[in-house]
Amino acid sequence: MRIACPKEIKNHEYRVGLTPASVRELVARGHELIVQSAAGSAIGLSDEQYLAAGAQIVPEAAELFARADMIVKVKEPQPAECALLRPGQILYTYLHLAPDPEQTAALIRSGAICIAYETVTGPGGGLPLLAPMSEVAGRMAVQAGAAHLEKSKGGMGVLLGGVPGVAAAQVVILGAGVVGTHALQMAVGLGARVTVLDKNVDRLRQLDLIFGNRITTLYSSAQSVEEAVLAADLVIGGVLIPGAAAPKLVTRAMVARMKKGAVVVDVAIDQGGCFETSHPTTHAEPTFVVDGVVHYCVANMPGAVARTSTFALNNATIGHALALADKGWRQALRDDVHLRAGLNVAAGQVTYEAVARALGHPYVPAATLLA
Ligand SMILES: NC(=O)C1=CN([C@@H]2O[C@H](COP(=O)(O)OP(=O)(O)OC[C@H]3O[C@@H](n4cnc5c(N)ncnc54)[C@H](O)[C@@H]3O)[C@@H](O)[C@H]2O)C=CC1
Ligand SMILES: CC(=O)C(=O)O
Ligand SMILES: [Mg+2]
Numbered sequence: 001m002r003i004a005c006p007k008e009i010k011n012h013e014y015r016v017g018l019t020p021a022s023v024r025e026l027v028a029r030g031h032e033l034i035v036q037s038a039a040g041s042a043i044g045l046s047d048e049q050y051l052a053a054g055a056q057i058v059p060e061a062a063e064l065f066a067r068a069d070m071i072v073k074v075k076e077p078q079p080a081e082c083a084l085l086r087p088g089q090i091l092y093t094y095l096h097l098a099p100d101p102e103q104t105a106a107l108i109r110s111g112a113i114c115i116a117y118e119t120v121t122g123p124g125g126g127l128p129l130l131a132p133m134s135e136v137a138g139r140m141a142v143q144a145g146a147a148h149l150e151k152s153k154g155g156m157g158v159l160l161g162g163v164p165g166v167a168a169a170q171v172v173i174l175g176a177g178v179v180g181t182h183a184l185q186m187a188v189g190l191g192a193r194v195t196v197l198d199k200n201v202d203r204l205r206q207l208d209l210i211f212g213n214r215i216t217t218l219y220s221s222a223q224s225v226e227e228a229v230l231a232a233d234l235v236i237g238g239v240l241i242p243g244a245a246a247p248k249l250v251t252r253a254m255v256a257r258m259k260k261g262a263v264v265v266d267v268a269i270d271q272g273g274c275f276e277t278s279h280p281t282t283h284a285e286p287t288f289v290v291d292g293v294v295h296y297c298v299a300n301m302p303g304a305v306a307r308t309s310t311f312a313l314n315n316a317t318i319g320h321a322l323a324l325a326d327k328g329w330r331q332a333l334r335d336d337v338h339l340r341a342g343l344n345v346a347a348g349q350v351t352y353e354a355v356a357r358a359l360g361h362p363y364v365p366a367a368t369l370l371a
Contacts, residue, residue, distance in 0.1 A: 138182030156261025
């Protein structure tokens with residue numbers, strides 16, 4: 001199969017879909033690899049390294065999209081990239097379609113086979129192709145939150161861990177999944193007072209066993225979310241219903257009553273965000289203020305630590321990339337129910353139920369396209 005890896009074009013996105021090591025694995029299985037020139041140069045992965053791994057280097061994205069059977073990327077295709085996709089071509093990347101009707105319509109129009117990293121499931125449960133970036137974003141959420149609590153960044157001027165004789169900041173984490181757990185580790189490590197909320201009591205039980213009385217766990221309800229958010233200096237949003245638009249747990253009215261200079265880091269923004277006041281921002285302009293509350297809503301947070309993130313992402317994606325390349329998409333998806341869960345749009349149909357429901361498209365189960 002001919003496999004292509006373009007340079008990412010989203011704002012301040014320096015990750016790359018395939019590392020030279022991943023290219024080498026695919027080339028060793030007899031596949032032809034095309035990488036766009038300078039695809040990894042911002043993170044120290046040079047064209048020479050890709051050439052040594054067996055790739056061809058091409059200068060233009062248009063040529064690369066025209067020649068490839070499968071495109072391996074990081075972020076959802078931007079409009080210019082959607083226009084280059086063609087029927088039957090495999091697109092393997094993050095998509096986050098539920099909050100994005102334009103991209104979904106473009107992918108339907110393209111006729112391409114679109115596999116979303118974020119809905120591929122794992123034999124042990126969870127979302128193994130999302131998890132590494134959630135680990136990164138969860139950890140970064142505390143760094144970003146701490147920085148924006150500084151006065152010069154619009155925050156109230158509070159140090160997360162306090163100092164002897166002065167109380168530490170109150171951090172509230174919505175969602176105790178991968179983002180929530182990694183944010184929790186960092187916030188506890190910095191000495192903040194931390195409350196975490198989830199609807200999954202087993203997750204809360206696990207965190208309680210690990211962190212004991214250094215944290216407070218709360219069952220998530222409208223009441224507990226409101227009380228926690230109003231008391232918070234920093235709120236981190238990390239809830240997820242896989243593939244679906246994020247539930248709006250924090251209303252505009254709640255934000256209006258939050259402390260002035262408090263900070264919100266809505267990591268769930270790539271699924272539409274869990275604050276009613278959120279909208280996506282970029283690394284170039286990461287924040288905006290609503291009712292005195294600083295909102296950080298960057299939809300590609302791991303792009304800021306692109307070198308770490310690229311290696312972590314490739315560790316998770318290369319296995320299925322090899323299966324897709326070796327077998328073709330139909331056989332790879334027939335053989336692996338977890339990879340099949342990643343199919344969101346194929347041959348003009350929406351094949352992921354939560355996306356179809358969120359955007360009002362007919363739902364066609366992936367299995368019917370594989371018969
Ligand atoms: N902005 C960015 O750059 C990035 C965003 N993300 C996003 O972060 C979000 C979280 O991802 P993960 O932690 O991997 O998901 P996860 O599935 O590990 O955790 C989500 C948690 O939310 C909980 N939840 C669902 N509904 C809830 C409710 N009403 N109240 C409280 N908790 C609720 C679930 O029980 C689960 O424990 C996703 O939308 C993901 O796409 C992930 C990486 C980077
Ligand atoms: C998960 C995601 O959207 C990202 O890493 O950018
Ligand atoms: Mg999007």
